[in-house]
Amino acid sequence: MGKNIWIARDYLKCSGCRKCEIACSLFHEGKIWPEASRIRIFMLFPGLEVPHLCTQCDNYPCVNSCKFNALSINEKTGAVIVNKEACTACGVCINACPGKVPWLHPKEKYVLICDLCGGNPKCVEECHEGGWDALKIIPKTVLGFERKNYKLYAREPEDVTKELAKVIYGEEVS
Amino acid sequence: MYGYTGKLLEVDLSNKKINEIKIDEEILKQYIGGRGLAVKILWDRIGIKWDSINPFSPENILLILTGPLTGFFPGGRICISGKSPQSNGVVGSTVGGEFGIELKCAGYDGIIISGKAETPCYIFISDSYVEIKRASHIWGKGGKETLKTLLNEGRMMLQKNKLGKWREPAVLYIGPAGERKVRLAAVMSKLTHAAGYGGYGAVMGSKNLKAILVKGTGPLPEVFNIEEVNKLIKCACKECYENQALFRQWGTGYGGYYFGNVTSSEPIKNWQEEWHEEKSYSVTQFERFWVKRYWGDFGCPTTCLKISTFKMNSENIVSDNPDYELQAYLGTNLGIFNPVENIYLSSLIDELGLCGINTGNILGFVGELYEKGILTKEDLDGVELTWGNLNAFALLIKKIAYREDIGDILAEGIYRAALKLSEIKKKDLLKYTVQSKAIAIGAHGVRSGLDYTDKISYACSTQGGDHTSVAKLPLDHPNSELTVLFYDSGVVCWFNDWAIQKDLKWKFIKAVTGWDITEKKWYEELAPRILSIQRILLLIGGPDIKWIPLKDDENPQRFYEPLPSGPAKGRYVDRKKFEEERKEYYKALGWSEKGIPTSETLMKLGLNDVVQFLKQKINGFYLDSTS
Ligand code: SF4
Ligand code: SF4
Ligand code: SF4
Ligand code: SF4
Numbered sequence: 001m002g003k004n005i006w007i008a009r010d011y012l013k014c015s016g017c018r019k020c021e022i023a024c025s026l027f028h029e030g031k032i033w034p035e036a037s038r039i040r041i042f043m044l045f046p047g048l049e050v051p052h053l054c055t056q057c058d059n060y061p062c063v064n065s066c067k068f069n070a071l072s073i074n075e076k077t078g079a080v081i082v083n084k085e086a087c088t089a090c091g092v093c094i095n096a097c098p099g100k101v102p103w104l105h106p107k108e109k110y111v112l113i114c115d116l117c118g119g120n121p122k123c124v125e126e127c128h129e130g131g132w133d134a135l136k137i138i139p140k141t142v143l144g145f146e147r148k149n150y151k152l153y154a155r156e157p158e159d160v161t162k163e164l165a166k167v168i169y170g171e172e173v174s
Numbered sequence: 175m176y177g178y179t180g181k182l183l184e185v186d187l188s189n190k191k192i193n194e195i196k197i198d199e200e201i202l203k204q205y206i207g208g209r210g211l212a213v214k215i216l217w218d219r220i221g222i223k224w225d226s227i228n229p230f231s232p233e234n235i236l237l238i239l240t241g242p243l244t245g246f247f248p249g250g251r252i253c254i255s256g257k258s259p260q261s262n263g264v265v266g267s268t269v270g271g272e273f274g275i276e277l278k279c280a281g282y283d284g285i286i287i288s289g290k291a292e293t294p295c296y297i298f299i300s301d302s303y304v305e306i307k308r309a310s311h312i313w314g315k316g317g318k319e320t321l322k323t324l325l326n327e328g329r330m331m332l333q334k335n336k337l338g339k340w341r342e343p344a345v346l347y348i349g350p351a352g353e354r355k356v357r358l359a360a361v362m363s364k365l366t367h368a369a370g371y372g373g374y375g376a377v378m379g380s381k382n383l384k385a386i387l388v389k390g391t392g393p394l395p396e397v398f399n400i401e402e403v404n405k406l407i408k409c410a411c412k413e414c415y416e417n418q419a420l421f422r423q424w425g426t427g428y429g430g431y432y433f434g435n436v437t438s439s440e441p442i443k444n445w446q447e448e449w450h451e452e453k454s455y456s457v458t459q460f461e462r463f464w465v466k467r468y469w470g471d472f473g474c475p476t477t478c479l480k481i482s483t484f485k486m487n488s489e490n491i492v493s494d495n496p497d498y499e500l501q502a503y504l505g506t507n508l509g510i511f512n513p514v515e516n517i518y519l520s521s522l523i524d525e526l527g528l529c530g531i532n533t534g535n536i537l538g539f540v541g542e543l544y545e546k547g548i549l550t551k552e553d554l555d556g557v558e559l560t561w562g563n564l565n566a567f568a569l570l571i572k573k574i575a576y577r578e579d580i581g582d583i584l585a586e587g588i589y590r591a592a593l594k595l596s597e598i599k600k601k602d603l604l605k606y607t608v609q610s611k612a613i614a615i616g617a618h619g620v621r622s623g624l625d626y627t628d629k630i631s632y633a634c635s636t637q638g639g640d641h642t643s644v645a646k647l648p649l650d651h652p653n654s655e656l657t658v659l660f661y662d663s664g665v666v667c668w669f670n671d672w673a674i675q676k677d678l679k680w681k682f683i684k685a686v687t688g689w690d691i692t693e694k695k696w697y698e699e700l701a702p703r704i705l706s707i708q709r710i711l712l713l714i715g716g717p718d719i720k721w722i723p724l725k726d727d728e729n730p731q732r733f734y735e736p737l738p739s740g741p742a743k744g745r746y747v748d749r750k751k752f753e754e755e756r757k758e759y760y761k762a763l764g765w766s767e768k769g770i771p772t773s774e775t776l777m778k779l780g781l782n783d784v785v786q787f788l789k790q791k792i793n794g795f796y797l798d799s800t801s
Contacts, residue, residue: 015468015477018272019411022473025393026404032245033393034279034472035341042341043272044325046365047466047481047492052339091337100339106391130415130475131422132468157339168465169483171490 004078004140005116007124009051009153011164014134016041016049020123027122035106038114039123039135042157048164051135053123054080054101054114055153058146062113065096071113078140079116087111099154175199176398177242177686178207183282183304185297187381188232188289192304197283203689207241207283209266210663210704212255215286216264217707220257221787225716229259229373230355230380232290238346238386239284241665242687244274245394246403247679248410249474249667252277252346252363258372259357260532260587261611262719263712265372265637266662270471271363273344274665279390291382294353296324299388300332300343309384316525317349317362318492320385328387340389347385348375349527351575355379357587358532358574362524366479366494367471370529371613371640373587398688406682410674411475417673418476422468424457425478429498429617430516431456434506438742439619439627441507443545443561444538445608445732448619449740452511460495460513469494476670482517493520496530499641502617503534508541509561522568526575533574535614535639536588537567542606548599555579587612589719605731609639611712611721616641621733622742626653629752633727634759634769636708642668647755649697649762652676656701663704702763703779706771710784713770723768727756 021037029036039053056078063071063080070087071080087110094102094111102111117123127135140146165171184193205214215237220227227233237255244250252274258265277285280301287297291306294313298305312320328343345363352359352375359375360368369375378384397403420428431453434440438449453459461467463482470477480495496504496516504519505511523530543549544559551558555573557580559566573581584591589604589612596603608615610632618625618641620632627644634645635655643662646654652671660679661668671679683691691700715721729747736746757767764775773785 012466013468015466015470015474017468017470017474017477018472019475022407029393030400031393031396034275035391036393040341042339044329044342045322047469089337094338103338130411130477132477168481169490169492170485 004056005119005137006056006078006140007053007116007121008136008138010134010136011050011160012167013132014041014049014051015130015132016043017130017132019126019130020051020135023122023126027117036112038112040103042161044157044161045165047168048161050157050160050164052099052101052157055099056080056140057098057154061096061098062093062102065093067092070110074115077116077119080113081115082111082113084108084110097154100156101154175202176688177246177395178202179278179281179283179395181282182284182286183299184286184288185304185306186289187287187291187295187306187383190306204700205704206663206700207244208239208253208268208663208665209255209659210700211239211284212237212253212266213264213704213708213711216255216257216711217784221711224257224711224714225720227257228717229257229262229377232288232381234377234380236287236374236377236381236383237284238277238287239665240274240278241663243664243666243682245278245473246397246407246686247664247666247682248407248414248670249470249476250274250472251665251667253662253665254361254369254372254374256374256377258374259355259376260371260373260613261638261712262715263611263636264708265613265640267361267369267372267374268662268665269361269363269369270367270667271344272472273346273363273388275394275472276344276388276390278394279392280388281390281392285386287381287383290380294382294384296383296385296387298328298331299386301389301391312384313353314350317347317365317527318525320347320349321345321365324385324387328389332389343387343389345385345387348378349525349575351527352376352379353384354575354577354585356528356575356577356585357590358529358536358585359527360529362527365492366520366524368524368529370531371637373529373532375527397686399685402685403682406678406685407473410670410678410682413675414475414670414673421478421669422476424461425480425495426498427460427480427495427501428457430460430501430505433498433502433618433625437624438622438737438740439625440502441538441608441617441619443509444507444542444606445619445730446542447739448622448737449742450506450511455501455505455511455513460501463513463517464495474667474670476673478669484514484517486518491518491521493517493524496520499617500530500534503531503538507534507538507617508567510564510567515564518564519568519571522571526571528571528575531616532587532614533571535608536574536584536591537570539588539592539607540570540584543595543603548601548603549595553580588614608730608732610635610728610730611638611726612719613638613640615639615730619733620729621737621745621747623745624742629729629747630755630759633729633752634756636705636712645759647759647762650693656697656705659701659704660696699779702775703781705763706765706776706779706781707784709765709769709771710788723770727769
């Protein structure tokens with residue numbers, strides 16, 4: 001699994017431009033569709049934008065929680081792959097995810113989880129082209145050691161926002 | 175129909191009635207969206223009784239409109255309009271944020287709000303679900319608190335019985351100033367974005383409407399050619415990344431020094447001067463307070479906004495850059511050349527929901543009257559309004575927002591306040607106002623001839639002092655009112671226009687709508703049509719103020735006085751040249767020498783109904799013939 005990648009985020013660099021959402025939904029849905037994007041920018045308070053997407057946990061709680069075998073792991077990228085036909089949109093995987101990342105497709109009956117665009121993440125490309133680099137591709141294993149800091153990102157946006165508020169505004173935001 | 179949802183949402187606050195209305199494709203083809211569509215809707219709905227409608231009466235309608243390009247073209251905005259309590263005409267006031275995108279994704283191209291709610295309320299829209307909700311708990315609250323409460327409440331409503339983590343809805347709201355119908359009140363978006371020109375925050379207040387929330391879960395409307403749209407987005411963004419370096423780096427925040435020092439066009443002490451060499455006011459001093467260097471709205475490649483914060487007396491001050499307009503109007507125009515003080519005033523303005531330009535403009539006016547001894551400390555209820563006195567200006571801002579003491583007069587806006595104060599002081603004080611059609615002139619002076627504006631820019635604009643929509647020749651100049659009208663009607667950010675090739679916007683609108691809107695068609699037919707109706711509504715005006723054609727198409731008295739300092743010292747607006755240029759401008763538009771669209775021009779634009787109406791209702795007063 002040496003080629004597995006992983007998308008790191010620098011919240012302080014996120015401009016809130018949502019070009020990642022545009023890129024993701026265009027690639028996967030053929031439309032500009034923010035609520036069907038696999039990456040969603042939460043703006044629980046202006047200035048505190050939080051890119052929210054799957055972080056490929058090493059123990060994949062979402063995959064293990066699904067009773068319908070709708071989720072699998074792509075060997076090459078490490079991404080979680082949703083089987084649209086098998087998924088019943090029951091939402092169990094959402095609650096199993098420490099960051100509550102999975103999101104139901106707004107029109108269809110299946111769950112949306114980042115598939116890393118098969119290894120070439122469109123969101124990262126877009127964010128880089130714009131010079132923000134709030135999203136970055138990082139190999140999951142370095143010198144044979146697996147990075148464990150994914151736990152940094154498999155978190156609910158409220159918690160991240162609270163910490164950001166302290167850093168950016170020096171105050172508590174409920 | 176491509177690029178549009180084809181539907182408007184109508185909310186009648188008096189009768190609590192909610193309706194969906196279909197828009198006719200032929201109308202959209204001619205009026206596009208945003209400012210263009212606003213002019214058409216206002217003409218159709220209240221044109222006949224325009225002069226008798228008080229902008230604060232329930233009969234006025236508030237329009238919240240997107241355009242076909244919103245969400246597609248880089249930098250989405252939303253256009254707010256209605257009968258303006260500033261000019262009594264129509265202003266298309268646009269503001270950034272995600273509101274327009276959420277609205278389209280919810281299935282609407284715009285919202286028409288009529289009537290007046292009995293008690294404070296807000297409108298909540300979640301796709302096709304629309305509810306009018308009580309707002310008594312946030313009425314009276316400042317910007318930050320209002321926004322925090324509504325973002326939370328909105329999310330909780332969305333979250334109900336639904337799986338997954340819901341995101342916040344987009345919010346438009348007003349502060350205490352709007353609630354009190356202060357004519358300088360803005361409609362606010364996010365924390366620091368304001369639709370300032372026009373005074374529509376006060377119109378929301380007059381309807382007892384504190385806010386509008388929207389979440390749309392659908393895709394943006396289908397376009398004519400998605401591959402082409404995608405290609406054009408990429409192309410436009412690339413050009414912005416490459417050609418907008420200065421703007422990306424600093425936004426308009428470099429302007430506080432640049433427009434004063436280099437172009438001599440920055441208002442200083444109510445425009446008594448337009449030049450300074452205060453290095454303390456350069457962007458390097460401002461950027462020390464930036465905690466976020468790139469901040470933007472949906473789909474924007476430029477992200478010219480920045481967020482500034484610092485602590486002052488244990489209070490947390492938050493503002494955007496400030497941008498150049500606010501650096502000037504809440505800084506140099508008040509004799510303030512200190513970034514910290516300027517950022518503080520910007521955050522205060524946002525918190526109260528005031529327009530920084532219009533408020534800073536009237537503060538400068540009062541500052542000059544104080545300097546000249548026309549207004550005294552007693553007149554100002556104890557405020558010693560000397561130039562640069564931060565606390566005095568901050569106090570006066572609060573008095574305006576809450577309509578306390580002298581603030582009650584100033585809350586009527588620069589023009590009406592000057593008339594009132596002239597009456598009290600038995601002196602002509604209008605000559606000290608720097609406005610056009612009761613709208614503050616943007617912070618780009620015309621005297622030096624070194625900025626993008628010129629003699630006729632504000633005097634002949636249908637949006638008065640609006641610095642984005644300036645009258646300019648040739649009509650297809652990149653800064654002309656007709657060009658900006660395209661962006662105000664497509665409802666996207668005009669700043670991004672500067673970096674991209676000129677023909678891209680015509681390709682863009684074709685790829686989105688499938689319609690052939692060529693450059694020629696825009697400048698010869700579509701834009702003049704919208705502008706002509708807008709001009710007529712401006713001239714009809716009323717009920718409290720009516721503009722006299724030509725007489726009121728004027729520069730402020732100050733612009734005829736020579737600049738007292740700097741490299742452009744001695745320059746002023748030459749009245750004769752101004753009058754010639756004004757004549758030429760009206761002629762280019764097919765308007766009479768008085769700037770009234772002629773019946774020939776109106777007929778040629780297919781506006782026969784406008785001609786008939788003017789003949790019958792106004793006894794032809796606003797009709798002229800070139801022959
Ligand atoms: S593209 Fe990058 S900077 Fe823009 S919103 Fe997405 S993560 Fe943030
Ligand atoms: S929502 Fe779909 S993927 Fe998730 S647990 Fe239910 S069936 Fe499995
Ligand atoms: S972040 Fe959530 S969705 Fe992604 S692998 Fe972990 S549990 Fe699954
Ligand atoms: S990697 Fe691909 S699927 Fe995942 S969020 Fe980015 S664009 Fe969407």
